[in-house]
Amino acid sequence: MLRFLAPLLALLLCLPAHADSYITRLLDKPVPGGVAVVDLGNGAQAPTARYQGRSVLVVKEQNSRWLAIVGVPLTVKPGTQQLAIKDASGNRTQAFTVGSKKYPEQRITLKNKRQVNPDPADLKRIEGELAEQIAAYRTFTPATPSNLLLDKPVNGPLSSKFGVRRFFNGEERNPHAGLDFAVPAGTPIKSPAAGKVILTGNYFFNGNTVFVDHGQGFISMFCHMSKIDVKVGDAVPRGGVVGKVGATGRATGPHMHWNISLNDARVDPAIFIGAFQP
Template sequence: MTHTDISMVRRRLIGAATVWGLTAPWWAHAAPPAGTFIERTLHHPVPGGVAVLDLGTAATMPVANFNGQRVLVIQDADRHWKAIVGLDLKTRPGQHSLVVQGQPAVGFRVGSKRYREQRITLKNKSHVNPDPQQQARFEREYEEQMQAYASFREEGPSNVVFEKPVPGRLTSPFGLRRFFNGEERNPHSGLDFAAPTGTAVKVPADGIVTIVADYFFNGKTVFVDHGQGLITMFCHLSTFDVRVGDRVSRGDVVARSGATGRATGPHLHWNVSLNNARVDPAIFIGAFQA
């Protein structure tokens, strides 16, 4: 094994050991501190990004909130609590505060980021301007998804650094201003990967399946709750491999990619949500572009 390979293994083991109160390997003190690993990987405080904030070494896990939403808190190998805060695309650049029960607020700064545009032509005109019945269906489905995104389980995630859910190349990044048949719609809330129909979609962390459904825009869709407000969503699927309520482990196949819903061809759309804020999944797989 080369020196580079050993270093890579060490970095992955440190990250795995620190994401939820686990003890770091014996050699961790000779490497960069575990907290630094998490911050270096996830700390990108821009709209659509993530802020990693130190909450000290309290004996019990602090309870923290941002914009009225409970946030994910993990403990590193040095017993420092870290808040992993999702910042949605509407977050204004500038100074912000994290509210922590029984402690002073933690201030942090959000920078700016400019996202590109994407223009798509759809043959199915109802996927641009749905009729009243389709609109009513969309609204029901939207509410169901919003409830899933807003859920918070006390159990923490198994890991917060992910592998890609499919092996394909990235085709559409997060945050694109999207125009369908010339009409502007919501920005792109996830990542798109090239994935031929039937490609296995693997879950990036342990969790509980909360939605298995066929939606008007998203097509066949799976939601997985990983704990403490960390939610992942996979859509435009062809088939399902799980049911609501199933417990899944990191690397399990939850579905197969497809082209259902508002899609121009086979691919996987993948969302990551923290404290009910859709954030750039590229951050979690080390592919974030500043």
């Protein structure tokens, strides 16, 4: 028995200290539209990290190592990426690798043709609404998120996955940037982590929408809601109700759409609820 244990012990000693990191096991899905967990070391002070010019969420796990939780945009090609790090030793870069992932296609027929090809007045409205939402996604506050393993905002089956290439009335549009849950209209939508409401509105495509900042660029967005139950500036506890499911905006029926954004990159919410599929 000992001759088998000795090689195993040697292997374990050779593994990096963060190999069994809970956060790494949970969140490290470094593909386009995924999350890369990058070990930043165990300095006494928190380092800062930036990716593609955006500040990145940094947390300390088990009073040990600092980890960067990096959102990888869907547009990133597989290969080596770079983080810009600033810590007590100065400025440096750190590489991480993005793998590949193929996303499926979805074809949707809409009766309202303006939801596929908006008229000039619609386009002007959409432009202003997009600017508001981009500004919300780029919010970065210093608070550490209350939890990284998130609760589902509603209990129900998934009806559309993240990253799906979408064709509306035969015309390709942006990939699906969140998860859809098939639940009835009026179902309460609960915040998956504590946070602060930073934007609400009724938008052309998204309908009734709420943005919740969980801290350090970690943002939840809920849309197509029938009712909004919060206002900008509200502090929302984990599990606090932000509104109710509906079918407003570009929607074919009642459902709950949930986006997660990290460092202004929309990433697969399934990663944070233990439902990611490679």
